[in-house]
Amino acid sequence: MPNSRPVPTVRRRRLGEALRRYRHAAGLTLDTAAEKLDWIGPKLSRIETANAHVRPVEVAKLLKVYGIDDPVVVAALEGLARDSRKQGWWQTYSGIVAPAYADYISLESDADSVREFAPLLIPGLLQTAAYARETIAANATTRSPEEVAALAEVRQARQSVLTRPEGALKIWAVIHEAVLHQRFAVRPNTMRDQLQRLVDISEMPNITLQILPLDATPHPGGAGAFSLVGFPGPMPDVVLLENLIGATYVEGVGEVRTYAEAFERIVATALPTDDSLALIARMEERSRK
Known part of the structure; x- marks a missing residue:
């Protein structure tokens, strides 16, 4: 039986894009570069x-051909090659987690930072279990109750990156104030507990929260939610765009820069962190009455 063709993963895409950029920078065609390694x-x-x-050994040879000897770059790309076939904990949910979502969890596990604009929902890494279940059930309209419960488990398991021993993921989230006014008729305590969660988690040194007020001046966030995932070393950032039927990744350097600049403008429009936390605390207190 012939070997099956490997399915591109986000790690392989990032590695392939980086190698292509370094080849172009070296002024080599595909055939010329391959000839130097006796490849086709x-x-x-x-x-x-x-x-x-x-x-990984092939990556090192390619980089040598391209004149790249920076040990940080070499180690980073060798690491991507080494991990491209690695199975993560989320693979146990392979029947539930869509491939694009699995790719994102993989990105998240490799990243050292995430900058997120959230105009509709609390970011997944900051959600309580109850909030996750309610919002997944509302959005995943074709999922069974069992699948919703499993997806909520996945969302909670993802939060381990916030306290991982090898270096906690840094989160900078800008949340629209309208999100804080959301209410859950069947379980009215859901939002109150979620607001308290935001207050509590804001004390972590790797968490930065800002609220974009209802009366904010015009800003690029009107185009919708996005997440900027950043990586250590030489690897470029990746942007995630989500919708009801899946996710889209923006990986081109120029396009990612557009989102980074948009995030900076949104941050400048949002309330300062102290004022943001004060607003969250007031709304949490009000929800108790």
């Missing part, structure tokens, strides 16, 4: 398009 052009093409596995 299609092999390198498949690596760059994330349709083939590449071993």
Whole structure:
């Protein structure tokens, strides 16, 4: 039986894109670069398009051909090659978690920072279990109650990145004030507990929260929610855009820069962190009455 073609993963895509950029910077064509390693052009093409596995030792050889000897860059790309086939804890939910979502969890596990604009929901990494269940049930209209419960478990399990021993993920979230006014008729305490969760988690040194007020001046956030995922070393950021039927990744350097600049403008429009937390605390207190 012939070997099955590897399915591109977000790690392989990031690795392939980085190798392609370094090849272009070296002024080499696919065929010229491949010849220097006694490869054939299609092999390198498949690596760059994330349709083939590449071993860390091969990555090191490619980078040498491209004149890249920075140990930080070499180690980062070798690490991507090494981890491209690694199975994460989320693989146990493979029947529930869509491939695009699995890709995002993989990104999150590799990242050192996430900057998120949240105009409609509390960011997943900051949600209580009850809030996660309620909002997943509302959005995942084709899912069974069992699948909703499993997705809520996944969302809670993702939060381990906030306290991981090797370095906690840094979160900078700008949440629209309208999100804080959401109410849950069947379980009225859901929002109150979620507000308290935001107050509590804001004390963590790796968490920055801002609220975009209802009376904010015009800002780029009108285009919708997005998450900017940042990585250590030389790897470029990735942007996640979500909708009801899946997710889209923005990986081009120029396009990602557009979102980074938009986030800076949203941050400048939002309330300062102290004022944001004071607003959350007032709303939490009001919800108790």
